Amino acid sequence: MIEVLLVLVVTALATSVLGVFLVLRGLSMTTDAISHTILLGIVLAFFITNDIRSPWLIIAASVVGVLTVYIIELISRTELVRQDAAIGLVFTALFAVAIILISKYAGDAHLDMDIVLMGEVIFAPFNRIDILGFSIPNALWQLSIILLVNIAFVALFYKELKLTTFDPKFAFIAGFSATFIYYVLMTLVSVTAVAAFDAVGSILVINFFVAPALTAYLLVKRLSSMIWLSMLFAVVNSMLGYFIGFGFDLSIAGVTSFVALITFMLVFIFNSNGWLNGKIRSIKQKRTFTRAMILMLMNEQGHMRLTEAEIVSHFNLDQKQFKKHIEHLLINDYIEKMNGHYTLTERGEEYTHYIRIKYELPI
Known part of the structure; x- marks a missing residue:
């Protein structure tokens, strides 16, 4: 079963290396569209060749994938509808045509809808090819070549990809053809999706393109690091x-x-800039702000001595919140309590003065 794992890993690498640029360009859902509409190319080529293993199926599917990108771009450029709406319209329409053609005219062909969507990579080793006297899965052979092509494309056009991804206007001024790079990228995405389509199904193809790149995006900001980390996540x-x-x-x-x-x-949850740390920082900032405002209120003219009721009423605190804030201020010697009233210490006055200067508040 090692061949199944190899097919899975090579597929993940071939898709993830391009997925980085799809995520950065905001084209993740375009991948979803391509992975579905290529079925129409497969069906049309099958009607012509009547051979489910014909190489013309890959060619036709790739052409339909590029055509999908072109139609989406054509519709969205009119600015009459947004790009996400154009994607939804085009891919559902072309995918629906493919489903209708299969159900109507290819009922006896081996084009199973469940396999198309979910895929079954354990079947990949059954379709084999002889290369230099060695019998290997056809999917492994095809995807290995595509992986090398994708890596070569990224390596050769790294500067152009980087410029057209992050600053297309400057790329145009510098003489780079953003349109050319875009369509070459999407052509490779289509070819990769087609080759992976039969092995792992359309759902996993989408996942392989998007998920590793998104995960890497949360951790690093350098493009080169993101590519390597995306490929690592894909393998893992x-x-x-x-x-x-x-x-x-x-x-x-x-x-x-x-x-x-x-x-x-x-x-997403546990990285240094993730959701959990963000929530913790937000809670800490809110606590710090409330405590600073309590000190600022005490420093106001006529409010040097405040009771518990005045503080609770002014900041709408419950007893638990009031106790936490006051204990913190007392422990850090910002305030002191005398006869049921809270007042600023010398350190508290210095701190409020620092707050006013830092945030340019009137002194």
């Missing part, structure tokens, strides 16, 4: 998905997609 997700799916007799494609989600959520 594939290996975990394979071993878990194989061990518990589950759909490997489904488990791999779920593992990618878990990986993303862990990074």
Whole structure:
């Protein structure tokens, strides 16, 4: 079963290296559209060749993938509808045509809808090809070539990809053709999606393009680091998905997609700039602000001595919140309590003076 794992890993690498640029360019949903509409190209080529393994299926599917991108771009450039609406319109329409053609005219062909959507990578080794006397899965051979092509494209056009991704206007002034780079990128995305389509299904293809890149995006800001980290996450997700799916007799494609989600959520929640740390920082900032405002109120003319009721009423605090804030201020010697009243200490006055200067408040 090592061949299944190799197919999964090579597919993940081939898609993730391009997925970085799709995520950065805001084209993630375009990948979803391509992964569905290429089915129309497969169906049309099958009607002509009547051979499910014909190379013309890949060519036709790739052409339809590029055509999908062109139609979406054509509609969105009119500015009559937004790009997300154009994507939804085009991909559902072309995918629906493919489903209608399959159900009406290709009922006896081996074009199973469940396999199309979910994929079944364990079947990949059954379709083999002889290369230099060695028998290897056809999907592994195709995707290995595509992986090399994708890496070569990124390596050769790295500067152009970087410029057209982050600053297309400057790229135009510098003489780079953003349109050319865009359509070459989307052509490779289409070809990669087609090659991965039969092996892992459209859902996992989308996941492989987007999830590793999004996870890497949360951790690094350098483009080169993001590419390498995206490929690393793709491999890790594939290996975990394979071993878990194989061990518990589950759909490997489904488990791999779920593992990618878990990986993303862990990074999203626990990384240094993630959701959890953001919530903790927000809570700390709110506490610091409230305590600073209590001190500022005490420093106002005529409000040097405040009772508990006055502080609670002014800041709408409950007893638990009041106790936490006051204990902190007392422990840090910002205030002192005398005869049921709270007043600023010398240190508290210095702190309020610092706050006024820092935030340019009137002294």
